[in-house]
Structure formats: C-alpha cells, structure tokens
Amino acid sequence: MSHQGMDSKTNKIIVILTGAGISAESGLGTFRGAGGLWENHRVEDVATPEAYNKDPLLVWRFYSMRRIQAANAKPNMAHEALANFANEEHSNFDIHLITQNVDVLHQRADRFHRLDPICMHGSLHQSRCTSCETVYFDDYAYFDLEGNYAPQNTELCNADQKASPHYLHHYKLDYRNFLPLSPCCKQPIRPHIVWFGENPMFMEKIIPLVQSADLFVTIGTSGVVYPAAGFLEMAKINGAKTFCINQELIPQSGVIDVFIQGSAGEKVPKFLESLKNLS
Numbered sequence: 001m002s003h004q005g006m007d008s009k010t011n012k013i014i015v016i017l018t019g020a021g022i023s024a025e026s027g028l029g030t031f032r033g034a035g036g037l038w039e040n041h042r043v044e045d046v047a048t049p050e051a052y053n054k055d056p057l058l059v060w061r062f063y064s065m066r067r068i069q070a071a072n073a074k075p076n077m078a079h080e081a082l083a084n085f086a087n088e089e090h091s092n093f094d095i096h097l098i099t100q101n102v103d104v105l106h107q108r109a110d111r112f113h114r115l116d117p118i119c120m121h122g123s124l125h126q127s128r129c130t131s132c133e134t135v136y137f138d139d140y141a142y143f144d145l146e147g148n149y150a151p152q153n154t155e156l157c158n159a160d161q162k163a164s165p166h167y168l169h170h171y172k173l174d175y176r177n178f179l180p181l182s183p184c185c186k187q188p189i190r191p192h193i194v195w196f197g198e199n200p201m202f203m204e205k206i207i208p209l210v211q212s213a214d215l216f217v218t219i220g221t222s223g224v225v226y227p228a229a230g231f232l233e234m235a236k237i238n239g240a241k242t243f244c245i246n247q248e249l250i251p252q253s254g255v256i257d258v259f260i261q262g263s264a265g266e267k268v269p270k271f272l273e274s275l276k277n278l279s
C-alpha cells in the first residue's frame, strides 16, 4: 500500500465479509460441519419456506434452539477486535462489515453501535410478518433445547432494540396454535432469516460497497456459498487489495493477495493492529 500524505483526507474503504468460521471459537459450529442434521431432519428441510408452510411449529422449534444457542455463546477476540477497530478513531479508514452470520455476535460485541453490520442472511434476533414483511426485533424462543414448548426471552436484543417500537413484547400479542401473530396484520411471524431458495438481503447496498473497497477482507468464509463467494473477485476486479483470514485455503485463491492462515480469534486482532500501523 502506498504511503498517504498527511494532507490527504480521502479515507480508505475497508470492507470485511465474515462467515461461520469467525464464530467457531464462540462455540457455534456450522450445521454443515456437524453433518447437516438436526434431529434427523436435514437442515435444508427445516430452513425453507416450504417447511414453514407445512409445519411452522417444527421450524420454530429449530429456530428457538438456534436463538438459545446464540444467546449462550459469547463474542470472541475476533468479534471484539472488529468492534474495537470500528470504535477507535482511524483517520485513514472507513470500515464496513458484511456478515453471512445470523448469530448476532458482531452486534453484541459492538457496544457503541459503530459497526452496524449488514446481515445478508438475516438475523436470529429478528422476525417478520408473513403478510406485510414488517421486521421486528424478537428474541423470544418458544421451545427449550429439549424441544418442549417453553416460551422464554433469550436476551439476544440489546436495550435499544428492546426500547424500539418494533420490539415484540409477547405478552401483548395474540397467539394462534402456540405461535404469535404480528401486531401489524395479525398474521403469523417467521424468523427474519434467508432460507434455502431465498435471495440474500441488502444486495443493492452490498454490491456497490464491495466495488468501492480499497481493502477487501474475508474472515472465516468457506468461499462456496454464492453470491458471497463472488465478492472477492468483484473487489479484486475493481482494484481492491484482497485479504483472506481462514483455517484453510478457499477456492478463490487466485484473487487473494494476502492469505492469512489460522483461527480468527488469533489472526484478526493482529491483522487489524497491522492496519493501524499503516495509517
């Protein structure tokens, strides 16, 4: 990277894409890594619009479990380092975070709300109305980890989100067949998650961001889930210097300038520290 003069006020744009690998050290394994099965259901069979239409209670049992697991996990050194980097004053960097993760760990590490990740696959602490698609903060689990109906708060939402007019207070809601109805349309709510066969969210924001990157960094992504897998190449074609932090090499090695092999918890803090020395 060239040395920037003190008189230059043009900030470098650093765009970071994170995947499941960044949460591995928080104890949240990928479902694929665990054989892709949940109670003898293929994950593909419970995380689809068809599954929800057929058996919403089954789908909500799956997502109740995932909400509880996410709530029990803690942000690790990689999440903390990214949040700290965004919260410090770096005169030479504008940081943007895109995540494929729905586990809310980036947001929970980001106590001052400076990181504001773009959650392209949705988020476990949100639900939406199946009729008008209004999105709500919702950290309720309807079932416990054993699959028993046991409505409970998971505390995945922070104080600001709980104070939002779009936070679902379940004691105020009407229920039908054990599941709540949306306040807006009195229709069922579903997890605000991109299911198999559905399109990622916020692509209209993400594409220009990736194209504008001076530095593009992937952390803990397998490089096989599209469209995210194409972002490295898109950034590279548009002139970004590209970095990849991962345990294993990923299929896009031809468009990676710097590959940093290792765990996110160890490598991400060091990498961000090295960026500071450039500024």
Ligand SMILES: [Zn+2]
Binding pocket: 129, 130, 131, 132, 133, 134, 182, 184, 185, 186, 187
């Ligand atoms: Zn509605």
